Amino acid sequence: MPELPEVEVVRRGLARWTTGARVEAVEVLHPRPVRRHTAGPDDLVARLVGARIDDVVRRGKFLWFELDTGEALLAHLGMSGQLLLEPPDAPDEKHLRVRLRLADREGGALQGRELRFVDQRMFGGLAVVDLLPTPDGLPGGTGGAPPRAAEGHDDDGVPRLGVPSSSRVPEGVAHIARDPFDPHLDDAALLARLRTRRSGVKRALLDQDLLSGVGNIYADEALWRSKLHGERSASALTRPAASRLLGDVRDVMAEALAQGGTSFDSLYVDVNGASGYFERGLAVYGREGRPCPRCGAPVRREAFANRSSHSCPVCQPRPRSASGR
DNA sequence: CCAACTACCTGAGCGC
DNA sequence: TGCGCTCAGGTAGTTG
Structure with a gap:
């Protein structure tokens, strides 16, 4: 992964x-x-x-x-x-x-x-x-x-x-958006575009044409840090909330990079076959039923687009409706 | 342009 | 011992 x-x-x-x-x-x-x-x-x-x-x-x-x-x-x-x-x-x-x-x-x-x-x-x-x-x-x-x-x-x-x-x-990469570590990423333009999306904020984070590099693990971790449920509407995010979310995406990825990445098994390794150590830094991903590191509530797992989302039911309440608040 | 869905792959784990 | 099922999930392609 x-x-x-x-x-x-x-x-x-x-x-x-x-x-x-x-x-x-x-x-x-x-x-x-x-x-x-x-x-x-x-x-x-x-x-x-x-x-x-x-x-x-x-x-x-x-x-x-x-x-x-x-x-x-x-x-x-x-x-x-x-x-x-x-x-x-x-x-x-x-x-x-x-x-x-x-x-x-x-x-x-x-x-x-x-x-x-x-x-x-x-x-x-x-x-x-x-x-x-x-x-x-x-x-x-x-x-x-x-x-x-x-x-x-x-x-x-x-x-x-x-x-x-x-x-x-x-050729074939031109449609892929710049990523959070790219010095030429235009944060303001990205946040403006994010807030026009009608989909849930997690779906937007995973859209590689909007912002690249984020997958299921770091989407869940960044949303936990921002105390947002992934089905909250992207367009309903306040500007400061969107900005904090981008900051949390950057932070969690920077911490993971400093630990050599996340490895659950031998499938992800560096060029020498060695595993990273960030799994211990994960708050919610792959931790269903274990306590939220912030409030202690058991981590929730929900179906999402043929895969899973992990979140804290207390820190990240589901939006009241699909339109998300 | 945007949103939502499916196909593509293999192996581990599990119930029976 | 093995069968069938579920799950893991990034991207391209299609449909609306």
């Missing part, structure tokens, strides 16, 4: 170890994870072999390798995808889908490791796509490389992940 913090952990590992490396060979072991590459697996391999990785960039839950060919290797982890850096003699994972052999970059920091895409449920995938100019002309994603990236924290303690080296985004 990788959401923005988990994808960013992976991006950092990939940027550290693969920038400057050249792709020597590619093996596609299952067609489904490359389905978004419409020209087929052979074409994907041909476009990758010989290319050099210049940068690793992220927007929301999408990440991509900028290549010196002018194209990008676009990756989405879906539900269960992993990008692992491993020695070539490591045994194949049960759900290994794509193997990329990388040549050592100068200095040998990569030490001949393989980049492997492993994905049990195959909701994720890889594709080689064109890079297109961003509509607003601003840099295209979050999490770029030096020298211009100035990783650190702003006054709110929120990670500012730097500016990517290009002003382009991969």
Whole structure:
């Protein structure tokens, strides 16, 4: 269940170890994870072999390798995808889908490791796509490389992940909104748009065309922090309440990132196969029946859009009607 | 433009 | 031992 913090952990590992490396060979072991590459697996391999990785960039839950060919290797982890850096003699994972052999970059920091895409449920995938100019002309994603990236924290303690080296985004990602860690996200415009939505506020948080990177876990956690039920109408939020909610989204994701992300099992891991530790920081998600950390009431689980929502029945009362108050 | 729904996938867990 | 069911859920595509 990788959401923005988990994808960013992976991006950092990939940027550290693969920038400057050249792709020597590619093996596609299952067609489904490359389905978004419409020209087929052979074409994907041909476009990758010989290319050099210049940068690793992220927007929301999408990440991509900028290549010196002018194209990008676009990756989405879906539900269960992993990008692992491993020695070539490591045994194949049960759900290994794509193997990329990388040549050592100068200095040998990569030490001949393989980049492997492993994905049990195959909701994720890889594709080689064109890079297109961003509509607003601003840099295209979050999490770029030096020298211009100035990783650190702003006054709110929120990670500012730097500016990517290009002003382009991969084809097919243009409709994905900027994410809460993107230095170019226009908060005021986002909040104004959020407050025009007629749907419940949780549904709006999960809309990747409005704000990207938020999934079911961090939506529930941010709503708990803001003491809002997810079915409250987005359009009925006051401006300060909407602003606080965005702040809570940023806070919970920043805390999760600092802990290496959230892991419930071995499905989400960093490039070295290690799990994050934020599960212990979760207040409501996956904690049905256990006490709300704020008031002690047992956490409630409700059906929501073919999945589940978790909330505190006392801190987050259901709205009186669908219109939400 | 917006909202709501479904298909796509596999494996763990459970009742019988 | 195994069958059938439910659940996990991000995204693309379709429908209204």
